[in-house]
Amino acid sequence: MALGDLATHGLLPWLALQQTPGLGPVRGFRLWQTLGSEWYLSERLDRGGLSAEQLAGLGIAPLALLDRLLAWQQAGPGRHILTRDKPEYPARLNTLAGAPLLLFVEGDPAVLDRPQLAVVGSRQPSYVGKENTRTLVPRLVEAGLTITSGLALGVDGLAHQAALAAGGMTLAVLGCGLEQCYPKRHGPLSRTILDGGGALVAECYPWEGPLAHHFPRRNRIISGLSLGVLVVEAAERSGSLITARFALEQGREVFAIPGARQNPLAGGCNRLIQQGAKLVCEVEDILEELIEFSCAAIKIHAPAPVETLPYPDLLDNVGLEATSVDLIASRCQQPVQEVLTRLVELELTGWVESVPGGYVRARRN
Structure with a gap:
């Protein structure tokens, strides 16, 4: 040009x-x-x-x-670059303050406005977790829901595959650019998603590879596109719980399948249920909570939670002057990668701001 x-x-x-x-x-x-x-x-x-x-x-x-x-957009069919002022930008995601300024889409962007349920969980699910994914997803598809997930190994990939096998539509939100499918073994799956009328979505530039801090950002898009998030199986320290936390902050429904306390992959789901997530035994437990699929005249909500300070030990070490990630990690005595992931979450929810040299506390209204 x-x-x-x-x-x-x-x-x-x-x-x-x-x-x-x-x-x-x-x-x-x-x-x-x-x-x-x-x-x-x-x-x-x-x-x-x-x-x-x-x-x-x-x-x-x-x-x-x-x-x-x-050049990337013109190199293949069905490639789109959406900005927040465009009517094609997904409406549910656009209501969020931290929505991406640009969204890269391969496939039909109209699919992004379909009623969606995010299905997430462990990358190494148990036999029960696999069976729950394979049996619940077809029923959700039958009810008219599009299945959204992150194309990761484990529950994510199984959810995409189960939706396609049931003749449904599915969306994959990547933690890398659309030219850099991650994990690589899901390259054929990503093409099948497109062939099935779904779409691939990313905030990263198309050529960017997967980096650790991309995935928390990816998770808030998964929940932001969806009416709710179903956590199939997750440990107490799990990326799926980040998605659930974003869903709560975004006013989305959160669903979790309980498990035995002896199962370490059930700890995250059980904790979510303790904190107010809807316990799921059958598909109807999900559908009755979603307005589009509810037969009830009244939708019961839990009382709005009082805002609490997230990661107070970390926030205590971020002041009004720029503080480097290494220094914050040293003060908190936590791994740098974990601190960086939490800082990204705090930035997306308006608690801190990224500045040259590190992070500063944000002035919240």
Whole structure:
């Protein structure tokens, strides 16, 4: 594409926001809402509360990045780049403050607005976990639900496969770019999902590989697209519980299948049920809670939980001045990777902000 055409392309402002250090999806979209589509005019940027470094970053048009993305989009059929101002952007996800500024989709983007249930669980499920996935998912498909999951090994992959085998539709949200299927052994499964009328979705640029901090971000998209999240089987320290936590914060339903206390893969589900998740024995336990599938005139909700401070030991070590991840980990005496994952969660829910040099506490309303 000619340079002049790139300079006026509608994706350019969104890429500039995405590339600016310290903005993130929450502040980036807030800036776009405040200043409108002409936010990039220098005389208006001063009203955005940006630092000098951020202002300088926004002044550098990412033309090379735009050209590369457009080349990816045009290289194959059914490739889409959705921004939050477009009608094709999935409506349920777009209601969330931390929704991605850009969403990369392979397949029909209209599928993203179908009634969906997220099905997640252990990467190494027990025999019971496998059987529960294989028996419950076809009934959910029969009720008209699209099955959404993360294409991971274990319950995720089984959920996609069970939906397809039942003649249903399924969506896969990746923790990497759409050119970098992870895990690689699920490459054929991803193609089958597309052949079945489903879609592959990612927040990462198409060429980005899987990194640890991509997956918590991926999980909030899985829950954000869905009416609710079913946790089939999960240990007490599990990525599936991150998805469930995002679902609660997003006002989605959370369902969990109980298990024996001797089973370490049941600990996470049992804990979720203790905390108010709907215990699932039959498919009807799920359907009666979802408005679109409920025959009841009244939907019973648990009392709204009082907001508590997440990860207080970590937040106590993030102040108003930039603090590096290594220093936070040292103060908390926790592994750096675990601290980084939690910081990403806290950023997406508005507790901290990423800045040059580390993280700072966010000023919450």
